[in-house]
Amino acid sequence: MTPWEAVAIFVAGVGAGGINAVVGSGSLITFPTMVALGMPPVIANVSNTVGLVPGSLTGAFGYREELRGQRPRLIRLGVPALVGAMIGGVLLLYLPAETFDIVVPVLIAMACVLVVIQPRLNSWLSARREHPYPHGGPWLWGGVLVCGMYGGYFGAAQGVLLIGLMGSFLDEGLQRINAAKNVLALLVNACAALLFIVVAEVDWLAALMVALGAAIGGFLGAKIGRRLPAPVLRWFVVCVGIVAIVKLVYG
Template sequence: MTPWEAVAIFAAGVGAGGINAVVGSGSLITFPTMVAVGLPPIVANVSNNIGLVPGSLTGALGYRAELKGQRERLLRLGTGSVVGSLIGGVLLLFLPASTFNVIVPILIGLACVLVVLQPKLNGWLNAWREHAHPHGGPWLWLGVFAAGVYGGYFGAAQGVLLIGLLGIFLDDDLQRVNAAKNVLSLLVNATAAVLFIMIAEVDWIAVLLVAAGATIGGFLGARVGRRLPAPVLRGFIVCVGVAAIIKLVYG
């Protein structure tokens, strides 16, 4: 890895940590960057997942005020995130690499669509909240479980999925929903990271670069991320995602 490639991965980590704290699509920056500098897609995905854990932690801590009173809810939903993440991680490691190469461009495309539609999703959430179950109910647990499988396998835009699910099924403020999203995303990433460290091939230099950047980015994202122009941020994420699809499909 050249010095400029290392700088690119570190900078991608900073951006991903900040975006994950606010939107939840940071892997659309770090994963394509790792692939662009020459890492095999599965190694890039595994290393990216491990590296983003510190950023997920600082992002969750940055929302600790909004987490007050959500302990029971997060303990219940967290089991779905952990179990789903384990299943997704196992699928990633044991399905053929060719399957990953086919599925991931589709998942990135889905993630880009979700990022673009997020404002519309927020409008739908406002309409649903008055009918929400006070504790989310079993359908929310199943949705969080499915998002955990997705996150353990790939993970880009899992935060957008979680915000949509939590906002629909919970009668709560959107900032508190976002805080809960950060904790559940942390559980998914950390669970998959433990699995990957034990049995997967990892590029530890890339992990350290992403981790250092994401730690800074997660802190900054929780502090100032809400001030970023949302259309500009979404446009940048979609451009990176489209570039990743082109790289993966046409190599």
């Protein structure tokens, strides 16, 4: 890896950490950057997951005020998040590499669609919520399990999925939901990263560059990200996702 490639991955990590703290979908920046630099997709995904853990940590720390009083909820939802992450990580490691090459463009496309429609979808679901549970009930528990599997396997836009789910099943404000999302995403990323460190091939220089950038980006995102126009963030992520799809399909 050349010094300029390392710098490019670091800058992508800063952007990913900031976006993950505010919206989610930061992997749509770091993952395609590493693939564009010639890294095999599975190794890029593994290294990206390992590298984004510090950013998830600083993002969650930045929302510590909004996390007050949510410990019981996070314990309840953290269990399916961890179980799902382990299942998703195992699927990534043991499914044929060709499966990843086929599935990831589809996942990125779905993530881009979710980034665009999430506000309307969330409002539509919330309007039909009749009997909210304090911690979301079994449907949210199951949804977090599926999100954990998705996050362990790939992870792009898992934050958007979590916000949509919790916003639909919890009677909470968006900032407190976003704070809880950051903690659950941290659990998923950390669990999958531990698995990958033990049994998978990690490009440690790339992971380090992502980690350094994401730690800075996560802190800044938690501080100033809520002031940025949401439509700008959404369409920026969509554009990066389209580039990733083109690169994976035609590269």
